[in-house]
Amino acid sequence: MAGLLARIAERWNIHREPGFFKKLDHKWTMVIDLDKCNGCGACVTSCYAENNLPVVGKEECGVSRAFSWLRIERYVEGEYPDVKVKFIPVMCQHCSKAPCETGCPVYATYHNQDGLNVQVYNRCVGTFTCATYCTYDVRRFNWRTYKFEQPLDQQLNPDVSVREMGIMEKCTFCIQRIRAAKDKAKDEGKTVEDGDIQTACVQTCPTGAMTFGDLQDADSKVAKLAKSPRRYKLLEELNTDPSVIYLKRVMKEGPSKHG
Amino acid sequence: MILKSFALYIIIGITGIITFIIGYSINDYYSTDRTPVQPIEFSHQIHAGTNEIPCKYCHIYTERSRHAGVPSVQRCMGCHSIIKTESPLIEKLTSYWETKEPIPWVKVHNLPDYVYFPHKRHIRAGLDCKLCHGDIASMDRVTRVSSLQMGWCLNCHTQRGVKNGRDCWTCHQ
Numbered sequence: 356m357a358g359l360l361a362r363i364a365e366r367w368n369i370h371r372e373p374g375f376f377k378k379l380d381h382k383w384t385m386v387i388d389l390d391k392c393n394g395c396g397a398c399v400t401s402c403y404a405e406n407n408l409p410v411v412g413k414e415e416c417g418v419s420r421a422f423s424w425l426r427i428e429r430y431v432e433g434e435y436p437d438v439k440v441k442f443i444p445v446m447c448q449h450c451s452k453a454p455c456e457t458g459c460p461v462y463a464t465y466h467n468q469d470g471l472n473v474q475v476y477n478r479c480v481g482t483f484t485c486a487t488y489c490t491y492d493v494r495r496f497n498w499r500t501y502k503f504e505q506p507l508d509q510q511l512n513p514d515v516s517v518r519e520m521g522i523m524e525k526c527t528f529c530i531q532r533i534r535a536a537k538d539k540a541k542d543e544g545k546t547v548e549d550g551d552i553q554t555a556c557v558q559t560c561p562t563g564a565m566t567f568g569d570l571q572d573a574d575s576k577v578a579k580l581a582k583s584p585r586r587y588k589l590l591e592e593l594n595t596d597p598s599v600i601y602l603k604r605v606m607k608e609g610p611s612k613h614g
Numbered sequence: 615m616i617l618k619s620f621a622l623y624i625i626i627g628i629t630g631i632i633t634f635i636i637g638y639s640i641n642d643y644y645s646t647d648r649t650p651v652q653p654i655e656f657s658h659q660i661h662a663g664t665n666e667i668p669c670k671y672c673h674i675y676t677e678r679s680r681h682a683g684v685p686s687v688q689r690c691m692g693c694h695s696i697i698k699t700e701s702p703l704i705e706k707l708t709s710y711w712e713t714k715e716p717i718p719w720v721k722v723h724n725l726p727d728y729v730y731f732p733h734k735r736h737i738r739a740g741l742d743c744k745l746c747h748g749d750i751a752s753m754d755r756v757t758r759v760s761s762l763q764m765g766w767c768l769n770c771h772t773q774r775g776v777k778n779g780r781d782c783w784t785c786h787q
Contacts, residue, residue: 380778467781475782477728516728516787530783538732 381547382470382598383528384570385557386580387444389604391564394442398556398565399425402446405529405555407515409501422495424526425556441604444556444565447472447493447526448589448597455485455494463523470598471528481521490595494525528567528598529554549575570598648758650720654706655755663751669743676743680732684719687711722756723747730787745770 402408402425411422425446432439449472456464456472463478464485474485486494500520503511511517514531518524529552536551549568557565568577577600580586585603588596661667670676675683691711694704710717723746725731737743743750748759760766764785771779778784 465782467783468778471783473783475786477726477786478782514730514787531787534730534783538735541735542738 379470379571380468382570383449383533383552384470384568384577384581384598384600385446385528385554386566386577386586386600386602388564388566388580388602389441389443390585390602391562392442392444392604393562394427394429394440395561396427397559397561398444399423399427401555401559402526404510405512405515406527407503407511407517409503411501415498420496420498422501424493424495424524426493439606441606443589443601445491445493445589446556446599447528448491448595448599449526449528450490451596451598452594454488454490454595458484458488460484469533471530472598473527473530474523474525476516476518476522476524479522481523483523485523490590490593491597494523497522497524549577648722649755650722652720652755653718654703656703657754658750658756659752659754669750676733676737679734680730682733687715687717722758723762725762728786730785 402423403410406424408422408424411420415421425444428443428445430441430443432441449470451466451470453464453466453472456466459465460482461478461480463475463480465473465475467473481496483496486492486496497518497520503517512531514535532554533547533552536547540547540551547569549572552567554565554567557567566576566580568575570578570581572578580602581600583602585605586600587603588600591597661672662669672685672689673682674685674689675681687707687710690707694707698704699708707717736746746760748757750756767785768780776784
């Protein structure tokens with residue numbers, strides 16, 4: 356019994372060690388410049404197309420079963436003539452200390468060596484615990500098996516599985532693209548370089564507000580942007596340590612001229 | 615009365631257990647057909663065994679794609695427009711070629727959709743086809759030798775010390 360406790364304590368200490376998360380292979384991070392975001396929603400559309408997300412329709416949306424892994428939150432400040440609008444795209448934050456991972460009874464959501472918070476669909480039993488624990492409300496549940504009618508089934512992405520009823524899912528940081536880039540790099544005998552991987556939303560963003568890369572690589576675009584004084588993370592005070600970094604939108608004080 | 619229902623419960627329980635055991639064993643060996651009947655009685659024994667045609671001559675995508683690729687009818691006709699054209703089986707093949715239809719081969723090694731298995735990575739790592747597919751060259755009709763279950767995959771990954779070989783998202787999608 357004492358031996359077991361000692362072993363548990365030892366494992367616990369390994370994971371609580373300050374440098375633990377620096378031992379990862381990569382630390383995939385996304386930086387979103389809110390100054391550039393105009394809330395067009397192209398990222399949301401691309402996410403639907405890339406990850407085989409079903410379009411659930413009006414009634415299902417009404418009972419908050421909309422399937423967007425990535426949503427755009429709108430914040431409006433002020434009364435009509437002097438309105439300031441801010442948009443924040445919110446997807447899974449891939450928290451380094453994720454609350455959702457602690458709840459799963461079947462270990463279907465866990466942290467992998469790339470610093471990603473991943474969901475294993477065929478292991479998930481649909482207890483909804485992770486969605487309850489999630490701080491950012493980004494997990495989506497398959498309330499039923501959504502069908503892709505002809506000819507929509509022809510546009511499904513073969514690299515992503517089509518989920519069935521009773522499975523929790525969320526943004527994966529387009530892990531299929533990460534895998535493809537690693538595969539390609541391995542064939543060429545290299546390691547993945549900065550800019551090799553673009554998630555669907557990053558690729559689509561017309562203003563280039565989103566950037567994706569490895570935070571551990573000091574020369575990467577992301578690492579440089581992350582040093583910006585405008586940087587912040589969503590609900591940082593909860594100490595979930597998200598992997599998505601936002602750059603604050605700077606607006607002039609006083610009434611805006613363009614309305 | 616109580617005794618009677620007790621005996622009934624025991625009988626139901628035993629019947630259930632026996633049905634489960636029989637069903638489980640049947641399901642593994644018979645329901646999932648390990649040697650399905652193919653539309654054309656293609657013999658790997660003649661092609662890969664006697665004639666020693668290398669696997670990659672027909673399954674051309676093994677080295678460069680996720681899928682090994684079932685050879686196209688054109689690839690069959692490449693040889694069989696000249697060789698053994700009078701045989702009734704080849705005539706069947708020619709009829710597919712003339713109607714421009716693919717041959718409806720039955721998949722022997724069928725993986726679920728949530729499994730990501732790239733042939734490319736395994737072949738480039740220097741694995742022999744025989745390791746998973748068995749001695750195909752001696753099979754008249756192809757039989758699935760390996761179980762294709764997760765434990766079987768992980769055994770090999772662990773023994774060979776594959777980098778991140780035990781991470782779920784290495785093989786699942």
